[in-house]
Amino acid sequence: MDPFTAATAREAIEQVAKCLRCSPVSFDVARFLDDHDDLRHLREEFVIPKVSHLPPSDLSLVDGSEDCLYFVGNSLGLQPKLARKYIEEELDKWAQMGVHGHTVGSRPWAWAENNIEQLMANVVGSTRDEVALMNGLTVNLHLLLLSFYKPTTKRQKILLEDKAFPSDHYAVESQISLRGFDPEKSMLLMSPRKGERTLRTKDILDTIEKEGDSIAVILFSGVQYYTGQLFDMAAITTAGQAKYVNSGAGGLAGAFIHEKNALTIKPALTGWWGHQLKTRFQMDNKMDLLPGISGFRLSNQPILLVCPLQASLEVFNMTNMKALRKKSVLLTGYLEYLIKHYYTKDETNLRKPYVDIITPSNPEERGCQLSLSFSVPISAIYEELEKRGVACDMREPNVLRIAPAPLYNAFSDVHRLISTLGQALQAGYELQQS
Known part of the structure; x- marks a missing residue:
């Protein structure tokens, strides 16, 4: 039996439990799923912090020698083991040959990011010429908006989520102001329907159809950072012109422009690294612009950021995105199954703390993140989880983001989390009553 081929996570969990003759919430199910996980070897490629190394942990509550429960990959992934090796190689090169490091070695500093563009293209499913690794996320967003956002009196609105990530919101706001328009009028903010917490694709498409003549740019994230909702990019990007991917805060970001726009979209701001490599060092100040996204480069990227990205x-x-997605659907579904089993609101016992999942239940409408709200103060839950060696993420006003990453999280991690969550809920409830 291959649980990863089941139609739904629930079916997979219950099939395994039936086969093992145990409860679906038994740890035996988690162990079975780990044993049959074709991607389990990838966990060995990462450094997992020990509980004792996490600043908020309380060693009176948990064994400090254990690996922590790391569920914050949506904010910053675990360190790949090769990252340290690659950074040390470049530090050694700098020490041993100085300026010559710009042009020699396995990753010459002057074009180090070019050597890993194909790896990024494989991840996002594009051609190499459609992606560039450059700058920080917000810088890339500004560069793309400067070229794609061409407002006129009639067509100057930007459509985005009402609760977009702050960096995106501020970038849009400032770009509108920069062109002499009023953000209050030109930012078209989409909110969920009354009583709902996520956006309906139909409502997004209806807005595009209704406001189409006034919309200059459509800007949506792939996954909504607060709710964990996965947007239907195939439907939405028919009206969009640019998208991007990002790493952790301060990391080297990627940018994408479809090859069909390679010759028609030019950067509004140019730099030396947007010049063709074969003539770049002639230094004649006559721009020989690279086509497409490569022309948006401003300068070479810091080698110490390139190294961990390469790793x-x-x-x-x-692996590949298809295999990662298959595991992710089951891994996140397993987390959802256990939360609903143990922590659904009990109408017969209103004093029992409960968890509410605000992320869509349909796997096609979410990534690997579940956003949780609680019947007890979230700050207390977050603090109690951290004390017990759980790394997760709190977002105001009332959401805890749990993101089991298929690259390194195991099903047994999820089972351990559920047990720890129960302890945190009880401790939070007791604090509330005291």
């Missing part, structure tokens, strides 16, 4: 992308290229 990460190499792990991604040990």
Whole structure:
């Protein structure tokens, strides 16, 4: 029996339990799923912090020698083991040959990011010429908006989520102001329907159809950072012109422009690294612009940011997005199953703490993140989880983000989390009553 081929996570969990003759919430199910996980070897490519190394942990509550429960990959993934090796190689090169490191070695500093573009293209499913690794996320967003956002009096609105990530919101706001328009009028913000917490694709498409003549740019994230909702990009991007991917805060970001726009979209701001490599060092100040996204480069990228990105992308290229997605659907579904089993609101016992999942239940409408709200103060839950060696993420006003990453999280991690969550809920409830 291959549980990863089941139609739904629930079916897979219950099939395994039936086969093992145990409860679906038994740890035996988690162990079975781990044993049959074709991607379990990838966990060995990462450094998992010990509980004792996490600053908020309370060693009176948990064994400090254990691996922590790391569920915050949506904010910053675990360190690939090769990251340290690659960074040390470049530090040694700098020490041993100085300026010559710009042009020699396995990753010459002057074009180090070019050497890993194919790895990124494999991840996002594009051609190499459609992606560039450059700058920080917000810088890339500004560069793309400067070229794609061409407002006129009639067509100057930007459509985005009402609760977009702050960096995206501020970038849009400032770009509108920069062109002399009023953000209050030109930002078209989409909110969920009354009583709902996620956006309906139909409502997004209806808005595009209704406001189409006034919309200059459509800007949506792939996954909504707060709710964990996965947007239907295939439907939405028919009206969009640019998208991007990002890493952790401060990391080297990627940018994408479809090859069909390679010759028609030009950067509004140019730099030396947007010049063709074969003539770049002639230094004649006559721009020989690279086509497409490569022309948006401003300068070479810091080698110490390239190294961990290379290490990460190499792990991604040990598998493929189809395999990662298959595991992710089951892994996140397993988390949802256990939360609903143990922590659904009990109408017969209103004093029992409960968890509410605000992320869509349909796997096609979410990534690997579940956003949780609680019947007890979230700050207390977050603090109690951290004390017990759980790394997760709190977002105001009332959401805890749990993101089991298929690259390194195991099903047994999820089972351990559920047990720890129960302890945190009880401790939070007792604090509330005291």
